[in-house]
Amino acid sequence: MSQQESLYEKLGGEAAVNAAVDIFYRKVLSDDRISSFFEGVNMETQAAKQKSFLTMAFGGPHNYSGLDMRRGHAHLVERGLNDSHVDAVIEDLGATLRELGVKEELIAQVAAIAESTRNDVLNR
Amino acid sequence: MANIRYAKDNFELGENQSVLDCLTDRGVPVPFSCRSGVCQTCLMRATGGTKPPEASQQGLKDTLKLQNYFLACVCHPDTDLEVALPDDDDIQAVIPATVKSLKLLNSEIMYVALECHAPIDYRAGQFINLFQDQSVGRSYSLASVPHEDDHLHLHVRRLPQGRVSGWIHEELRPGQTVQIRGPGGDCFYTPGNAEQGLVLIGTGSGLAPLYGIIRDAFSQGHTGPIRLFHGSRDQNGLYLTGELRDLVRQYPNFDYIPCLSGGDVAHHFAAGRVHDVAFRHIPNLKNWRVFLCGHPEMVKTAKRNAFMAGASMKDIYADAFNVSQSST
Ligand SMILES: Cc1cc2nc3c(=O)[nH]c(=O)nc-3n(C[C@H](O)[C@H](O)[C@H](O)COP(=O)(O)OP(=O)(O)OC[C@H]3O[C@@H](n4cnc5c(N)ncnc54)[C@H](O)[C@@H]3O)c2cc1C
Ligand code: HEM
Ligand code: FES
Numbered sequence: 001m002s003q004q005e006s007l008y009e010k011l012g013g014e015a016a017v018n019a020a021v022d023i024f025y026r027k028v029l030s031d032d033r034i035s036s037f038f039e040g041v042n043m044e045t046q047a048a049k050q051k052s053f054l055t056m057a058f059g060g061p062h063n064y065s066g067l068d069m070r071r072g073h074a075h076l077v078e079r080g081l082n083d084s085h086v087d088a089v090i091e092d093l094g095a096t097l098r099e100l101g102v103k104e105e106l107i108a109q110v111a112a113i114a115e116s117t118r119n120d121v122l123n124r
Numbered sequence: 125m126a127n128i129r130y131a132k133d134n135f136e137l138g139e140n141q142s143v144l145d146c147l148t149d150r151g152v153p154v155p156f157s158c159r160s161g162v163c164q165t166c167l168m169r170a171t172g173g174t175k176p177p178e179a180s181q182q183g184l185k186d187t188l189k190l191q192n193y194f195l196a197c198v199c200h201p202d203t204d205l206e207v208a209l210p211d212d213d214d215i216q217a218v219i220p221a222t223v224k225s226l227k228l229l230n231s232e233i234m235y236v237a238l239e240c241h242a243p244i245d246y247r248a249g250q251f252i253n254l255f256q257d258q259s260v261g262r263s264y265s266l267a268s269v270p271h272e273d274d275h276l277h278l279h280v281r282r283l284p285q286g287r288v289s290g291w292i293h294e295e296l297r298p299g300q301t302v303q304i305r306g307p308g309g310d311c312f313y314t315p316g317n318a319e320q321g322l323v324l325i326g327t328g329s330g331l332a333p334l335y336g337i338i339r340d341a342f343s344q345g346h347t348g349p350i351r352l353f354h355g356s357r358d359q360n361g362l363y364l365t366g367e368l369r370d371l372v373r374q375y376p377n378f379d380y381i382p383c384l385s386g387g388d389v390a391h392h393f394a395a396g397r398v399h400d401v402a403f404r405h406i407p408n409l410k411n412w413r414v415f416l417c418g419h420p421e422m423v424k425t426a427k428r429n430a431f432m433a434g435a436s437m438k439d440i441y442a443d444a445f446n447v448s449q450s451s452t
Contacts, residue, residue: 021437022431022436022437025431025437026431026432029428029431029432030432043427043428043431043437044437045182047437
């Protein structure tokens with residue numbers, strides 16, 4: 001038997017991230033619950049960071065440690081980032097994948113990866 | 125705290141201070157203009173084995189990145205950095221150019237044609253930095269198309285009390301030699317996908333790069349629809365209207381929509397702010413390529429609106445004509 005395909009491979013790898021990034025970022029920017037966290041920053045840099053986020057959530061290769069997640073979101077926690085915002089991000093992520101026709105079973109796995117970073121992102 | 129080493133001096137970098145501010149506060153004559161990482165006027169180089177932060181190299185050509193060039197105005201290093209101004213003998217060497225002609229396109233915009241003393245490899249829509257003297261340079265976009273035009277063409281809008289634009293309008297004369305550097309920027313036409321729709325939105329002298337990009341697209345055989353929206357407050361702010369209407373007659377896939385935001389609007393003009401008019405004309409931008417040039421607020425708003433209207437981020441090209449708020 002050949003090696004088992006990883007979640008990232010099942011989703012379609014980097015091409016899947018590229019297909020998802022515009023849709024996801026558009027959802028985030030039009031989501032009143034969280035859009036304020038993404039306002040006023042350079043859109044190109046933001047899009048690049050969304051890609052890092054998606055790659056990580058898709059189980060792809062990345063170098064972020066839990067500490068990086070803490071540091072990277074600390075300024076947002078100061079501005080009131082809480083559980084409801086993480087819920088919103090995970091919801092938008094699911095909606096993005098559904099729009100791309102990804103199976104529910106894989107969507108649940110992606111959500112679980114994002115979920116596993118919750119405490120780091122919220123710095124607790 | 126990081127230290128910045130320049131020539132024989134060591135300066136301590138203040139909290140949240142950029143390398144540019146740190147050096148200019150101490151009297152080092154680093155040229156700058158936009159202070160926001162776009163115009164590349166404040167180009168410097170890290171030396172002595174030190175490396176600039178990645179964020180300070182955004183938008184630079186790979187060849188420059190590899191040589192540790194960076195933009196001082198957006199450089200916030202955590203560790204010590206040894207820096208130098210660009211040398212005259214490397215790729216970003218200053219190129220002398222002779223002013224071939226100057227002509228007012230309307231009451232506030234000057235057409236400038238420059239003949240470079242050394243060949244320069246550029247794309248229509250990129251910008252060059254034009255220097256008034258060694259420490260004062262400003263970015264101007266290229267309206268000319270390589271292989272079609274012999275010279276570099278600029279459209280310079282005169283700002284009240286504008287140092288460089290005022291100098292260009294009042295003192296520059298044909299025959300005079302000026303120093304330029306560049307080109308830079310990635311707002312230009314790329315071949316491939318010739319059927320894609322192009323929408324170009326510009327205010328004021330933001331027409332300069334767009335005029336170059338459109339003619340470049342034609343010369344490369346673009347077949348998809350090309351829609352140009354040029355905005356101004358009143359009719360006096362528009363220019364090249366005759367040339368653009370000629371292009372409309374010549375190319376069936378081209379449309380030119382001059383927009384006036386200032387009230388009474390004559391026949392032949394669209395009423396309203398240029399990006400509002402454009403998005404009304406083309407509500408769904410999925411699969412369109414978008415070019416945005418000119419007023420920074422317009423560019424920022426239009427970029428977001430274009431993205432939300434379905435344009436892919438990689439298909440949005442923009443140059444905000446950022447003017448320094450506290451200039452030398
Ligand atoms: C990538 C890029 C491309 C550019 N391309 C072009 C181009 O093709 N054509 C062009 O004309 N310019 C272009 N610019 C702008 C240009 O580089 C200069 O910033 C501009 O000419 C002003 O320089 P200055 O020395 O005349 O004015 P400065 O002496 O630097 O400053 C002028 C003063 O005017 C104030 N001011 C700012 N905005 C306005 C305004 N809208 N009206 C009145 N006052 C204002 C400022 O606060 C400042 O105090 C571009 C800028 C960038 C970053
Ligand atoms: C659900 C788990 C989350 C994960 C796995 C995650 C992951 C990431 C990653 C990898 C980056 C890029 C960091 C970098 O390269 O600099 C990032 C940046 C960012 N994240 Fe998250 N994120 C999560 C939740 C959230 C939430 C809930 C918000 C706000 C509603 C948020 C807002 C941001 C912002 C604004 C940035 C950019 C920060 C900056 O520009 O300084 N993230 N995130
Ligand atoms: S890029 Fe630094 S001053 Fe414009």
